[in-house]
Amino acid sequence: MEHDELPSDRADENRATARIACKYILQCVRQKCLFNRYFIEKVSEIIHIEWKKRNPNHKQKELFVSYANLPDTEKTKDRKAILVACRLFNELYLYYWFNTTSIHCTERII
Template sequence: MYVVLLCGNDVESTLFKTNFRFFVKSVAHVYHSNWRADFLATKPHVKNRFKLTTAVRHYNSSDFIYPMILTVGSCLVHRNLKVARDRYNSSLIYVDILNMQYDELPPDRARDNRITARIACKHILQGVRRKRLLNQYFIEEVSEIIHIEWMKRNLNHPQKELMVPYDNLSHIEKSKDRKAVLIACRLYNELYLYYWFNTTPIYFTGRIIY
């Protein structure tokens, strides 16, 4: 048996990483939940949103029992109604991201939320530790970073109107990036994470645009 002893800075580093992962996951979870709520509010007639997943998942063939015509094509839908398989190509699996909680998403579909949440959490924690002035300018600064990193991950995105500098985005699109930052700030206080990271709570200065 091998016993690994963590001492001093190693303990602090491990604890920090654990706490930071919790922070990121909490933000990603709420960010996805908010996206679902906003999507349903603006498109109440849409009942599902199936997206291709590249994650290796194993489902019993007998569980795909409902033949349906979806936006992604003719499919057999799983009995849980959240997964579909192409009717003519069983290697193509789709997941309904609109009706899945964050924890239900396959890794490739959770990845984008997680990366966005990590950027927001990282810069907020740095800002608090460095005693930055947390105002609208700070929110826009982090939101711009989130958008730049999103574009890097989505070079072939079909909506070219999104592949522009942050300042040229519509208010609706900017608000999507801002939400990640604002959710992270809210959870930092609500979950008392300032105790975990040994900082002050977050206090905004001036008028904040959502």
């Protein structure tokens, strides 16, 4: 399903998740930190925490657990959001704007 075909609530959720992913990617770029499994997991956890704050009445109550206790399928959704943002950072050559290099994850994440 294309983004413009999504129901508005799901499109809003995708945008909110993308904002968080981009914020932490830019922060990591500025601090010259490693894009490794630890970074991906840390930001994935933040994405999940923020999702819970935005969706207190969500019907899937089993998702209202800590990130560590989420099923792998749900964790993968959060990880993919970060990896997509990293890919876009590279594909749009945003590293030129930040006078840095493209993002390379130091290990296989998914």
